Amino acid sequence: MNKISLIGLLGFLGFLGIYTGSYEYFGFFGFFVFFAYAGVKYDELFAEYLRKSAAAGFFTSVALFGVSVASTVLLNLKEYLPLILIGVFTVSMIVFILRLTIFQFAESAGEGC
Secondary structure (H helix, E strand, O other): OOHHHHHHHHHHHHHHHHHHOOHHHHHHHHHHHHHHHHHOOOOHHHHHHHHHHHHHHHHHHHHHHHHHHHHHHHOOOHHHHHHHHHHHHHHHHHHHHHHHHHHHHHHHOOOOO
């Protein structure tokens, strides 16, 4: 079993939205996508894909965080800061997942990356 699939366990936190009535928890359901990696063999190539994808997600997060904090301060939108930070995290996770998925599809098509 690939250990990255264990991140999918965070998806169960989404059920707190049903229990508490707070719909903000439904975003955790997005972590269920990581269960798809349970059957992927963890080898050196997958570790390289994971490293490249994590770096892209991290640098996206850093860039968006800087822009969002600066714009929040300059435009005096402090009440929207939590929403903006949630958006930054969401975009960086989407970049990470998309990059990893693209690498996996390229490998299965025999092209390599």
